[in-house]
Amino acid sequence: MATDVNAAFAQEKAGQIEAVHDEARAFQERIDQGEIAPIGGDRYLVLTGWDEGETFTVRRNTQGRIEQILAQHGLDTTTGGAALYTTTPAWHGLGAVIPGGTTDIDDVLKLARIDWEVSKQPVLYEWVDDLRDATDRYVTVRTDTGDALGTVGGRYEVFQNRRVFEFLQDLVQHHDAVWESAGALRGGRKVFVTMRIPHSIVIDRGGLDDEIVLYLAAVNSHDGTSSAESIVTPWRIACGNTERFATRDAVHRWGIRHTKGGLSNLEEARRTLGLTLAYAKSFEAEENMFVRTELLVDDFHTLIDGLWPVGEDAKKRSKTFAQNRHDELDGMFREQARKLGRTAYAAERTITDFLDHRAGVVPRSLGEDLARAQRSLEGTNDDLKSQTHRKLLLLAR
Template sequence: MAHMLETMAYVNETSWHGLGNKLTAKQPIEVWAEQAGMDWQIKEAPVRFMTESIGSLGAIMSFPENKVLFRSDTNVPLSVVSQRYQVVQPREILEFYRDLTEISGFSLETAGVLKGGRKVWALARTNQSSTLKGNDTVNGYVLLATGCDGTLATTAQFTSIRVVCNNTLAIALANNSGAVKVPHSTSFDPEAVKRKLGISVTSWDSFMYKMKAISERKVKSIEAANYFLRVFTDSALPASGVTNERAMKKVQSLFEGHGMGSQLTSSKGTAFGLLNAVTEFVDHERRARSVDHRLESAWFGPGATLKQKALDQALLMVA
């Protein structure tokens, strides 16, 4: 398989990762499940293994402490987990949005499967949107994702997408927790997650207030250089730190006018421009084995961590 991406679907313009089946708007959950490759179940089976002796096969043994998770449609194994592990089905990820799309004005925009089924997600646009100086529009989304390989709890996350460049950025909530995470040792209660996430105007307004503040914070060349140095230096390493010179040169170039939307009033020579140079680098430019490796990193892995660090550093500039 050329990609980790098993299948995905999207509506509206081609999604920023450029992959998937295009759907017309307002499709029912059932169509999304089929077109996004999420119309299968995660099944469980006991762990069995074959012992060997010289010249012959041995006995079939069991390992009762663990179980195998596998796909119902292909029987392909996904992972080995403990008996306490509680599965969240691909269809449950989509069903999370049913009342939000039918009652609350949300609209599913993309959903899909990564790593052959080990990760599944869906992203829906909320009815929240704001525009910064220079007609720079940012829309609000809710991302729900889960994994079955031990690398991702079921996670509900407010996410913003800047229209001009499709840069994605997790939204920090008022309690400084950017997401609601449900470990697989407990059951997934979608209604409880929605209540805890607080799908409300308050979180969005707070986030956009911060974005407005950094879009009005002008920065000098030396401040920009120091910002990128802080973002791309690993403080856990010795005092000299280790930086990625290629990455720093790239984000500097994006900030100085080569990035999408970098010439808008909100970004040109501002802390918001610094932040968007990093998010564009992570979402579109960073080296990756494939587009879907980049997507996984940008939403769930090192790329997401780097974007959060960039946001934290930008906010310090207006503290």
């Protein structure tokens, strides 16, 4: 059994679109159940599942029935097609798909429609009848379309798209890397490239054979809003959503400031990558230990009660909420145990799934619906996941 978040995302996306195409009633039921929320006009926000936080637009006919779901993939389309190269078809069906991939950087740049460069042009403003330069202010401009991407300072160094590929290639110290995906988002303001790390994490080899594939990705902005970033992640980037998820679920990341020499100092990046891969091997050993550690239902109850303690003086509403959560987790664990065995591994998978896709949120000023979507963006549950792992390690040892 393989844990492939990309396949799960695509499957859920297909199911989501198919469900709302069946009939308008099913769509309304998803709203009523808190899975999606209207955010104005014909736009909706996904609140649960692999595509939590995504927005999409619904087109209806004159009778009000749903005719089309337009997911917001976020890919650059300014040159007439989607700026995406990938080895595997994405959920939206866009881009250039090359099964098996290629090792040639120039081919990928062309297929991904990112074979353009960026220049810095001075910011000009009109004063009376005079055209003046804004001191130390520049506009980053695409050289193929002339589109302005952002405003930056004089010290800002443009990282050309090809240079980012070369950085990843040099980082892994071999030039036969197969590029998994590459493309541009938001009109070219953000560019990404992904390569697969050769060594996967395999949990219970020969048994569950639960494989976690990791990717090394670089995400570069041309608009001055963020540093370039390299990440190790289980996500293959193929749209705006998966770019966000890749960053959210990164095993490790390191930022690269847009300054001279920013992409030249590889030693620290290589050291960080080495530590990350060493951590991945350690994580694999710990997860395999969890597979071999039996866990009684009572032990699981003790675990979740420790993660979400409820004091004796808690209000009745809080106790009821806690009991409902306890019952839901109990049912999820029993279901996981039927597939994975009654083990510490099944317990961790249960809690992770609950936190990622089912846990409620405390209403905030922006409203409960938006708060639920924002939970994943802010990493609110990361600490609970770490606590779960540490507690299970104590049990396993």
